[in-house]
Amino acid sequence: MDPVGIAAGAGPGAAWQGKCPWGAPNTTSMSCSLADVMSEQLAKELQLEEENAAFPEVVAVAEGPFITGENSDTSSDLMLAQMLQMEFDREYDAQLRREEKKINGDSKVSISFENYRKVHPYDSDSSEDEVDWQDTRHDPYRADKPTTTPRRGFIGKGKDITTKHDEVVCGRKNTARMENFAPEFQVGDGIGMDLKLSNQVFNALKQHAYSEERRSARLHEKKEHSTAEKAVDPKTRLLLYKMVNAGTLETITGCISTGKESVVFHAYGGISAIEDKVIPAECAIKVFKTTLNEFKNRDKYIKDDYRFKDRFSKLNPRKIIRMWAEKEMHNLTRMQHAGIPCPEVVMLKKHVLVMSFIGQDQVPAPKLKDVTLSSEDMKNAYYQVLNMMQQLYKECNLVHADLSEYNMLWHDGKVWLIDVSQSVEPTHPHGLEFLFRDCKNVSQFFQKGGVAEALNERELFNAVSGLNIAADNEVDFQEEIEALEKRNEDHVQNHGKKQSMFSSNGDPPIYDE
Ligand code: ADP
Ligand code: MN
Numbered sequence: 001m002d003p004v005g006i007a008a009g010a011g012p013g014a015a016w017q018g019k020c021p022w023g024a025p026n027t028t029s030m031s032c033s034l035a036d037v038m039s040e041q042l043a044k045e046l047q048l049e050e051e052n053a054a055f056p057e058v059v060a061v062a063e064g065p066f067i068t069g070e071n072s073d074t075s076s077d078l079m080l081a082q083m084l085q086m087e088f089d090r091e092y093d094a095q096l097r098r099e100e101k102k103i104n105g106d107s108k109v110s111i112s113f114e115n116y117r118k119v120h121p122y123d124s125d126s127s128e129d130e131v132d133w134q135d136t137r138h139d140p141y142r143a144d145k146p147t148t149t150p151r152r153g154f155i156g157k158g159k160d161i162t163t164k165h166d167e168v169v170c171g172r173k174n175t176a177r178m179e180n181f182a183p184e185f186q187v188g189d190g191i192g193m194d195l196k197l198s199n200q201v202f203n204a205l206k207q208h209a210y211s212e213e214r215r216s217a218r219l220h221e222k223k224e225h226s227t228a229e230k231a232v233d234p235k236t237r238l239l240l241y242k243m244v245n246a247g248t249l250e251t252i253t254g255c256i257s258t259g260k261e262s263v264v265f266h267a268y269g270g271i272s273a274i275e276d277k278v279i280p281a282e283c284a285i286k287v288f289k290t291t292l293n294e295f296k297n298r299d300k301y302i303k304d305d306y307r308f309k310d311r312f313s314k315l316n317p318r319k320i321i322r323m324w325a326e327k328e329m330h331n332l333t334r335m336q337h338a339g340i341p342c343p344e345v346v347m348l349k350k351h352v353l354v355m356s357f358i359g360q361d362q363v364p365a366p367k368l369k370d371v372t373l374s375s376e377d378m379k380n381a382y383y384q385v386l387n388m389m390q391q392l393y394k395e396c397n398l399v400h401a402d403l404s405e406y407n408m409l410w411h412d413g414k415v416w417l418i419d420v421s422q423s424v425e426p427t428h429p430h431g432l433e434f435l436f437r438d439c440k441n442v443s444q445f446f447q448k449g450g451v452a453e454a455l456n457e458r459e460l461f462n463a464v465s466g467l468n469i470a471a472d473n474e475v476d477f478q479e480e481i482e483a484l485e486k487r488n489e490d491h492v493q494n495h496g497k498k499q500s501m502f503s504s505n506g507d508p509p510i511y512d513e
Contacts (some may be wrong), residue, residue, distance in 0.1 A: 081201050085208070093117050111234045125385045185466045232263070236287055240265075241354050247272035248279060248347060248354070254365050256284065261324075262421075266362050267354075274347055282357035283346055284364075288421070290318065290351060297400050318351075325353045328421035331398060338395040340388050341416045358409050358416050365411030367444070373410070375450055382446040382454055384415045388397045389438070389464045398423045403438035426465070429489055436461050 018379070100113045122420050197205070232240070243249045250268040257264040262284050269279035325348055332355065335342045343355035359365040373381060385408065392398050400407070400423050407419040424431050439460040446454035455463060462468055469476040 010374060019219075081197065081205060082338035085205070186195065217475070232290070233286065234288060236290070236352065238350050240285070243347075243354070244270070246270075248274065249283060249285075252285065253362055261289055263289065266364070269346070277344055277346075280344065280356040282362070284343060284357045285326070286328070286353045286355065288321050288351040288353070290321055322351050324421045327350045328353055328419075328425070329336070331396070331420040331423045334396040334398060334418070335392065335417065335420065338391050340391055340396070341411075341414050342420070343416070343418060350371075358411050358418065365409035365416065367406055368415065369405035370406040370411055371410045373449075377413070378446070378449045379451050379486050380413075381415050382449075382451045385442055385446070386455075386460070386463065388415065388417060389442070389460075392417075393426060393464050394466075397425050399426055399428070399435040400438050401431075404441040427488055427492070431484055432465070432467075432485055433478075435465060436478065436481055439464065 036476060056148055089207060096116055096125075097111045100111070103111055128279055144337040200511065240249075240252060244252065247270040250270045252265050254266055256266050264284055267283045267285055269283050271279075273279060329345050329348045332342055332345050342359055346354040346356065348354070357364070368381065383418050389400070389403070392400060398420070400417065400420060401421050402419060403417075407417065409416040424434060425434065428434070438456065439457040443457040443460050447456075458469065458471070458474070461477075469477055469480045471480055
C-alpha cells in the first residue's frame with residue numbers, strides 16, 4: 001500500500017481544494033510525515049501480527065466480517081460456543097473449588113471434588129482422547145434421529161419449502177440435541193434460548209462432550225481401580241489415619257504385597273501401648289480387600305467352619321470380609337500361644353489387621369520359595385515345618401489350609417508361618433482334605449529341595465494328624481480321608497453342631513471310636 005495515498009485519503013477535502021487539478025502542495029496533509037505514517041502502518045501491522053498469534057480465530061473473523069458463507073459463520077459460532085463453554089466450565093470449577101474449600105476447611109482429611117471438574121488438568125494420556133471418541137460402539141449419540149423433519153426430507157410448499165438442510169431448522173435442532181449429551185455435560189441454558197448451532201459447531205461440541213465424559217470416567221475409574229487394587233478406599237484410609245493419629249502407628253511407609261484378597265503394608269510402630277502391650281517397632285498391616293469377588297471362592301472355608309457358621313448366613317459381604325480378618329487374628333493368637341513362629345497380633349479394626357513385621361528395616365523376610373538355603377538350613381527348615389504342622393494340629397487345633405513355600409517366611413534362621421485367615425479346625429467338613437493338600441505342598445517342596453529325610457505326603461499326613469491311614473496310593477488315601485470326614489459329619493449331625501467325635505477338651509479329633 002502506498003503510504004502517501006493513505007495520507008491523501010486521510011484528508012480528501014484538503015487534497016482537492018487547490019485550482020490546479022494536481023493541487024498545490026498540501027501543507028495540512030504534510031503535517032503527518034512519511035515516517036509517521038510508515039511507523040503507524042508498522043505499528044498496525046505489528047499489532048495485527050500479535051493479535052494473529054494470540055487469537056487466530058478472532059482475527060480470521062475480523063478480516064472478513066462481511067464475507068458470507070458457511071465457513072466464517074461457523075467459525076464464529078464455533079468460537080463463541082467454545083468460549084462460552086470454556087467460561088462456563090471455568091466458573092463451574094471455581095464454584096466447585098469454593099465448595100471444596102468450605103467443606104474441608106483446615107481439616108487434615110479432605111474430600112476431593114476432582115472427579116467433578118470440567119476443565120481437567122492436562123494428563124499424560126489425554127492424547128488417547130482423539131482416538132477414544134471414535135470408538136462408537138457405545139456412542140450415546142448414535143441413537144439420535146431427526147424428529148422435526150418428516151421422512152420426505154422437507155416441509156412447506158413452493159418457494160417456502162424448508163428442507164432438513166435449512167440452516168435455521170438444522171441449527172435449532174442441533175441446539176435441542178444438546179439435551180442428549182451426557183447429563184454431566186453442562187450445556188448451560190443454551191437449550192432454552194433460540195440458539196442455532198451449525199452442524200460443525202454441534203459436532204465439535206458433541207466430540208468435546210463425549211471426550212470429556214470419557215476422560216472423566218477414566219479419571220474416576222483410575223481412582224476407583226487403584227483404590228480397589230490397593231484396598232485403600234476412603235474408609236480404609238480413614239481407619240489407617242486414625243491408627244496413626246492415635247499413636248498406634250508412627251508412619252505407614254509403603255506396600256509390601258498386593259494379593260488377590262489382601263494388601264499388606266509396612267509401618268513403623270507408634271509409642272502408645274495397647275493394653276499394656278508394647279507395639280512392635282515394625283508392623284505389617286494386612287488390609288483385607290473389600291472388593292468381594294475374590295472372596296466368593298473362599299466360602300467353603302468359612303461357611304462350614306462351625307465357629308463362624310451361625311454368623312455366616314446372616315452377614316452381609318462387608319461383614320464377611322471382616323470375619324476373614326477376625327479369623328486370621330484368632331488363628332495367629334492360637335499359634336502365638338503354642339509358640340509357633342508367626343506374626344504377633346497388634347490390633348484388629350474392621351478389615352484391617354495390624355501385626356508384627358517379619359523382616360527388618362522395611363525389608364520383609366523372603367518367602368521359602370524365594371530363598372536359597374544351604375542343605376543344612378533346608379533340612380532344619382523341614383524339621384521345623386514338620387514340628388509346626390504337628391503343633392498347629394495338636395495344640396492349636398488348626399489346619400493351615402494354604403500351607404506352601406509361598407506362606408512361609410525365612411527369618412532369623414527360622415521358618416515363620418503367615419497367612420492363616422483361611423485356616424480351619426481339623427473337624428471342618430473338609431479339614432482333612434485341606435491338611436492333605438498342605439502335606440502334598442510341603443513334601444514336594446522339601447523333596448525337590450533335596451531333603452532326603454522328607455516324608456512323603458501320606459506319611460506326613462499321618463505324622464501330623466496321628467491318624468493311621470494305611471492306603472499306599474493317593475487315590476485310596478484321598479478316599480479314606482473323605483470317608484473319615486463323612487463319618488465325622490454324620491456324627492456331628494447326630495450329636496449336635498459343636499460335638500465332634502473327639503474329646504471335648506479342645507484336642508483335635510482322633511477319628512477312631
Ligand atoms: P495373601 O492372602 O495376599 O497371600 P499374606 O498374609 O500371605 O496375604 O501376605 C502377603 C505377603 O505379604 C506375604 O507373602 C509376605 O511377603 C508379606 N507379609 C504378610 N504378612 C507379613 C508380616 N507380618 N511380616 C512381613 N511380611 C508379611
Ligand atoms: Mn499368602
